[in-house]
Amino acid sequence: MxxxxxxxxxxxxxxxxxxxxxxxxxxxxxxxxxxxxxxxxxxxxxxxxxxxxxxxxxxxxxxxxxxxxxxxxxxxxxxxxxxxxxxxxxxxxxxxxxxxxxxxxxxxxxxxxxxxxxxxxxxxxxxxxxxxxxxxxxxxxxxxxxxxxxxxxxxxxxxxxxxxxxxxxxxxxxxxxxxxxxxxxxxxxxxxxxxGLPALAPVTRTGGGGVLDGLRFAATQPVVRGVLLVDLAATVLAMPVSLFPLVNEERFGGDPRTLGLFLTAIAVGGVAASLVSGSFTRRSRPGVITIGAAAVWGLALGLVGVVTSPWLCLALLAVAGAADSVSVVTRGTLVQLAVPDDLRGRTAAIEMIVGAGGPEVGNLRGGAVAQLTSGSFALVSGGIACLLALAAIGATSRPMLTFRTR
Incomplete structure (x- = not known):
């Protein structure tokens, strides 16, 4: 235990x-x-x-x-x-x-x-x-x-x-x-x-220090490229936050107390996953866990577009939050261990930009789809698109899936 x-x-x-x-x-x-x-x-x-x-x-x-x-x-x-x-x-x-x-x-x-x-x-x-x-x-x-x-x-x-x-x-x-x-x-x-930390200058210099070197590395290193694609698939295709007010209005009568619980449910799921993180941080195949957790994220959010019970909706959001935390940790593990020390800063910067920009684009996508159809359709279609994209990434990112930490 x-x-x-x-x-x-x-x-x-x-x-x-x-x-x-x-x-x-x-x-x-x-x-x-x-x-x-x-x-x-x-x-x-x-x-x-x-x-x-x-x-x-x-x-x-x-x-x-x-x-x-x-x-x-x-x-x-x-x-x-x-x-x-x-x-x-x-x-x-x-x-x-x-x-x-x-x-x-x-x-x-x-x-x-x-x-x-x-x-x-x-x-x-x-x-x-x-x-x-x-x-x-x-x-x-x-x-x-x-x-x-x-x-x-x-x-x-x-x-x-x-x-x-x-x-x-x-x-x-x-x-x-x-x-x-x-x-x-x-x-x-x-x-x-x-x-109180020791001096932390880069240990090695395997390449130049330019921005373009970092972009080139992220685009060509298969593990890093796979990680970034998983992040984009989860956020651009299935990000739900912009849909919460509409879904709350469609399903739950626009009660502000329910709306306030949407983000709280995601955060609670994330904390719960972190408290039992030994179940995945001690595993040696973070790439497999990354794909699996992102798939749970997409599936849970797709189901939010189907269910009608407020409590089941919140439970699914908690599951999505837990899956997101698992994916964030395992993606970070892959990046930190697959990248040479003198490229970690630039790779981390690219990861940070993808992590910030992807959700913004995803919220815009969700809002646009909902404007043309409904909040439920935006969630369901986003979840399905996320799962299809992850299947394609998994089929073409074998180095990420086979990467071992020990």
């Missing part, structure tokens, strides 16, 4: 990973405080769903522009130094968000400064993320990388569950500026988690 539970060996055996994990988990909670604070501030300043949506654009565009460059930096420079610099930068940006909240509050004049600071925060994160994703294989032996990624995933999901709820209480009782101040303090914790 213990072999099914999350493997905490990396926390016990690696003090460096333990410090990094704690700092990252704390800063993740702080980041969610800011996500909610920005959402609240923009809405109160404009009462416009269009302006609320502009926050996502302010985050996505800098990440797409800076992401590949950030990956190239991670493959040329010391990753510990990159993370120290980005933590300090994010701390300063959080303090600037706090300052503008003190001076401008939720007035319309706060809109510009908030969006600019959010964009700068996203750009800084696009430099930090490739460096942090390439760090775990340097801190842990190969047979513990999957467990380390599962722990990181659990920390992220815990932040997503706890951060918004805590943020609502902080904003309600203490104000926006305190939420931003707590985020700044969380980046200080992240800095402390990084400062």
């Amino acid at each position: 213990r072999s099914l539970l999350i493997d905490i060996t990396p926390l016990r055996t690696s003090p460096a990973f333990r410090r990094f994990f704690i700092g990252r988990a704390v800063s993740g909670i702080g980041g969610q405080l800011t996500v909610l604070a920005v959402m609240y501030q923009v809405w109160e300043a404009t009462h416009s769903p269009l302006w609320s949506g502009s926050v996502a654009i302010a985050e996505l565009v800098p990440m797409l522009v800076v992401g590949l460059w950030g990956g190239s930096i991670a493959d040329r420079a010391d990753r510990r130094s990159i993370l120290l610099a980005t933590n300090v930068t994010q701390l300063v940006l959080a303090l600037l968000l706090m300052t503008q909240a003190l001076w401008l509050g939720t007035s319309a004049s706060s809109l510009g400064p908030v969006l600019v600071l959010v964009a700068l925060m996203a750009a800084t994160g696009a430099v930090a993320t490739p460096a942090s994703l390439g760090l775990i294989p340097r801190l842990l032996p190969a047979d513990q990388v999957a467990a380390g990624l599962a722990l990181n995933r659990l920390g992220f999901q815990g932040a997503v569950l706890l951060g918004p709820a805590l943020g609502g209480l902080v904003i309600g009782y203490a104000g926006l500026e305190i939420a931003y101040a707590l985020d700044a303090a969380s980046f200080a914790a992240g800095f402390l988690g990084v400062v």
